[in-house]
Amino acid sequence: xxxxxxxxxxxxxxxxxxxxxxxxxxxxxxxxxxxxxxxxxxxxxxxxxxxxxxxxxxxxxxxxxxxxxxxxxxxxxxxxxxxxxxxxxxxxxxxxxxxxxxxxxxxxxxxxxxxxxxxxxxxxxxxxxxxxxxxxxxxxxxxxxxxxxxxxxxxxxxxxxxxxxxxxxxxxxxxxxxxxxxxxxxxxxxxxxxxxxxxxxxxxxxxxxxxxxxxxxxxxxxxxxxxxxxxxxxxxxxxxxxxxxxxxxxxxxxxxxxxxxxxxxxxxxxxxxxxxxxxxxxxxxxxxxxxxxxxxxxxxxxxxxxxxxxxxxxxxxxxxxxxxxxxxxxxxxxxxxxxxxxxxxxxxxxxxxxxxxxxxxxxxxxx
Amino acid sequence: xxxxxxxxxxxxxxxxxxxxxxxxxxxxxxxxxxxxxxxxxxxxxxxxxxxxxxxxxxxxxxxxxxxxxxxxxxxxxxxxxxxxxxxxxxxxxxxxxxxxxxxxxxxxxxxxxxxxxxxxxxxxxxxxxxxxxxxxxxxxxxxxxxxxxxxxxxxxxxxxxxxxxxxxxxxxxxxxxxxxxxxxxx
Numbered sequence: 001x002x003x004x005x006x007x008x009x010x011x012x013x014x015x016x017x018x019x020x021x022x023x024x025x026x027x028x029x030x031x032x033x034x035x036x037x038x039x040x041x042x043x044x045x046x047x048x049x050x051x052x053x054x055x056x057x058x059x060x061x062x063x064x065x066x067x068x069x070x071x072x073x074x075x076x077x078x079x080x081x082x083x084x085x086x087x088x089x090x091x092x093x094x095x096x097x098x099x100x101x102x103x104x105x106x107x108x109x110x111x112x113x114x115x116x117x118x119x120x121x122x123x124x125x126x127x128x129x130x131x132x133x134x135x136x137x138x139x140x141x142x143x144x145x146x147x148x149x150x151x152x153x154x155x156x157x158x159x160x161x162x163x164x165x166x167x168x169x170x171x172x173x174x175x176x177x178x179x180x181x182x183x184x185x186x187x188x189x190x191x192x193x194x195x196x197x198x199x200x201x202x203x204x205x206x207x208x209x210x211x212x213x214x215x216x217x218x219x220x221x222x223x224x225x226x227x228x229x230x231x232x233x234x235x236x237x238x239x240x241x242x243x244x245x246x247x248x249x250x251x252x253x254x255x256x257x258x259x260x261x262x263x264x265x266x267x268x269x270x271x272x273x274x275x276x277x278x279x280x281x282x283x284x285x286x287x288x289x290x291x292x293x294x295x296x297x298x299x300x301x302x303x304x305x306x307x308x309x310x311x312x313x314x315x316x317x318x319x320x321x322x323x324x325x326x327x328x329x330x331x332x333x334x335x336x337x338x339x340x341x342x343x344x345x346x347x348x349x350x351x352x353x354x355x356x357x358x359x360x361x362x363x364x365x366x367x
Numbered sequence: 368x369x370x371x372x373x374x375x376x377x378x379x380x381x382x383x384x385x386x387x388x389x390x391x392x393x394x395x396x397x398x399x400x401x402x403x404x405x406x407x408x409x410x411x412x413x414x415x416x417x418x419x420x421x422x423x424x425x426x427x428x429x430x431x432x433x434x435x436x437x438x439x440x441x442x443x444x445x446x447x448x449x450x451x452x453x454x455x456x457x458x459x460x461x462x463x464x465x466x467x468x469x470x471x472x473x474x475x476x477x478x479x480x481x482x483x484x485x486x487x488x489x490x491x492x493x494x495x496x497x498x499x500x501x502x503x504x505x506x507x508x509x510x511x512x513x514x515x516x517x518x519x520x521x522x523x524x525x526x527x528x529x530x531x532x533x534x535x536x537x538x539x540x541x542x543x544x545x546x547x548x549x550x551x552x553x
Binding site: 005006008009010011013014017018019021022023025026028029030031032033034035037038053131365 | 411470486487490491493494499506509510512513516517518519520521524525528530531532533534539542543546548549550
């Protein structure tokens with residue numbers, strides 16, 4: 001019987017307003033409550049809204065090679081961060097004796113999807129919340145033996161999730177989730193950027209790391225995900241230092257330490273004319289260890305906060321408030337910070353629908 | 368017509384209101400009258416803001432036939448508390464937060480405000496907030512109800528909210544198998 005003052009009196013809008021606030025696992029459980037709740041919680045618009053409201057987390061790789069997510073928040077004491085990390089998956093393949101066959105390092109994270117490497121030439125796209133995964137089109141044994149992932153993005157005109165790769169025989173390839181075969185890009189530079197982790201801004205990927213052509217010209221490499229054209233563009237004026245690119249307020253920015261205590265942020269004020277201007281400078285306390293002082297990775301925290309670090313040398317992550325001009329917090333994550341932002345999503349994707357290939361190594365999830 | 372005297376001498380307030388019009392009078396489905404700050408009502412409710420702007424506010428009590436007196440009392444109470452509450456420092460400095468989710472955490476007084484409500488009153492308030500276009504109150508009440516669902520099994524949720532299971536045994540088993548891992552405890 002429908003009575004006032006019960007959950008039955010609510011219209012579907014109000015009910016979905018309640019359910020959209022639940023964590024992913026609770027949403028999945030709600031599908032078993034009744035048919036109406038299942039209909040609401042499987043609706044595309046509901047799932048998109050749910051994903052848009054999940055808190056942002058950062059992926060970390062633990063000493064045992066599992067992938068976890070650390071909440072990105074200002075408030076909790078550093079000690080709390082450690083306790084609140086959530087185990088996502090263990091993508092590392094091991095043989096019978098537990099010896100590591102191949103490390104499943106997360107290479108990219110976008111819209112709740114992870115790209116994992118499951119071998120020198122095998123990439124997998126995975127949603128740790130729905131526990132679905134699928135192999136991306138293979139580039140080996142032909143035409144390449146070694147494949148390097150350059151960037152993962154949503155191709156907005158087609159709605160396809162795509163991995164841009166570079167093969168050891170030279171040449172760039174696009175691996176679309178759900179496609180059967182890789183596609184070679186006709187007009188592309190011969191060499192790849194030294195490191196992955198491009199900064200995406202305006203549908204364009206930007207790499208600040210060494211790339212022969214770009215470095216020779218004193219520039220950096222950029223790739224338009226829609227037109228599939230590469231070009232070289234002006235670097236920010238911090239050439240010789242480790243530097244991190246990120247998007248802030250819709251603009252491409254670069255972060256670098258100039259010396260031990262001066263953090264500088266440049267912004268590409270006018271994208272077309274490639275004019276960089278100094279955006280912020282913050283004097284920071286020198287960290288205890290020299291390893292902790294560099295910045296080669298940065299992510300935005302919304303507002304005026306950025307998270308900076310140099311994961312190759314240090315597990316320390318510093319939260320820098322650009323407005324207040326100070327470091328708000330330092331966190332030793334113990335695990336390797338990937339500077340990949342992850343937020344849960346239950347949005348369904350057609351490419352997950354086909355059955356899982358038997359040739360794939362198992363990805364273990366928590367139970 | 369009955370005037371709710373418990374709500375700060377509503378009759379008196381109404382006389383003052385009619386003089387300088389800084390409050391509006393709302394009438395519940397069961398005919399009770401409530402005074403609410405015009406400024407707060409316009410700020411917190413898109414529906415009331417539209418009525419105030421459109422001049423469709425009745426000085427003798429604007430009829431809100433869809434809302435019972437208990438829910439309306441809570442709505443008015445919330446508006447008046449909100450009008451008096453000084454935005455907390457936490458809210459002002461929250462521009463820096465990694466939780467970019469648009470759902471703002473309820474403030475301490477809002478938490479207390481919904482914590483004292485019964486289940487029934489809470490659902491009535493969600494309905495009223497929904498009807499009056501009160502986004503913030505909807506946020507606070509929906510947050511409270513979702514907190515009550517977190518970590519519960521489907522059986523427990525059905526029990527707490529008195530929901531009928533309309534699945535067949537086979538259908539339920541299929542869902543359980545599809546999402547087996549989601550049914551383990553956290």
